[in-house]
Amino acid sequence: MSNYYTSPRPHHASQFPLEASQLYKERLQNDAKYYIWDDPYLWRLCNDQVIRRCIPNTEINSVFRFCHAAPGGSHYGSTWTARKVLHCGFYWPTIFKDAYQFVSTCEKYQKAGVAISRRHEMPQQPILFCEVFDGWGINFMGPFRVSNGYSYILLAVDYVSRWVEAIATKTNDAKVVVDFLKSNIFCRFGVPKTLISDQGSHFCNKVMSSLLHKYGVVHQIATAYHPQTNSQTKVFNRQIKKTLQKMTNPS
Incomplete structure (x- = not known):
């Protein structure tokens, strides 16, 4: 998967490396149906049916700086940061893992970023209203x-x-x-x-x-x-x- 993803253009059957196993080829061909190549970008149809642009390794830190450290990011935790990356229309296979590593190096978050406890978190079923803005x-x-x-x-x-x-x-x-x-x-x-x-x-x-x-x-x-x-x-x-x-x- 990683070799397929990091390549900017999806493989075709005739382009597989000679040493590629049959299992690798089958998995690659199965994953390929979720990807769209629209030069110069690779896009992925995610599980929530949203098409997001695939981000190469060289751009990951820039995306995290925007989604975590910029004024709109507000130095929230790793899960929130990863979800904001997805919300902004970006994708790569290890978003949540990489977000955890990035946030763990953020000095401002480490000093003040204590997660909201279960006691204080947003209630899932608050007072019921019929319509938005009621x-x-x-x-x-x-x-x-x-x-x-x-x-x-x-x-x-x-x-x-x-x-x-x-x-x-x-x-x-x-x-x-x-x-x-x-x-x-x-x-x-x-x-x-x-x-x-x-x-x-x-x-x-x-x-x-x-x-x-x-x-x-x-x-x-x-x-x-x-x-x-x-x-x-x-x-x-x-x-x-x-x-x-x-x-x-x-x-």
Whole structure:
């Protein structure tokens, strides 16, 4: 397989090396049906029915640097990095093994890349909503060290698609929340059926109540004794904090 893959052009029956065994030829011919040669690239039809470009050994490190160390990569673990490589449309036979070796040499990941525990991982069956963007969880992060006057992050997560909207803010008050909901959620994704938040005063106040009542949005509040109500937002909070730590900590 490795000899077949590393060759830029698929073998034909008459091109097999003289020393090739019959088993090797049969395996090669069976694998060949998943590959497409479109000069100058070799492509593979993967198990998920997505056609991806085969990457030669000389380009592997460049792909990993983009998918792991670039701003969009955020120095996540090996499995996440390997899946991002596949998501970006690239393939080679040892992606997951090579991702593990690459990530193990990443200094930023080794210092801050602790995996999310089972206790804190994303729930597989959260609160059920009928349609995408029907229910959003919202939460503030911070305060952080002030940068250009901003010290908070306001984060909203759609419970069906897990789409995330986030902005940097200077304060964490009700006006910021109301403006965010109007500009970033209601106008772009439509008015949701449910908004989930904690009991913070920036979410539980007359201004918010008036806005949600006006648009017919049910406000579901996560209580201190059952914080799992807004669990998806909390998970993304941890992921974003880890990402910021890896991207901004120079040591």
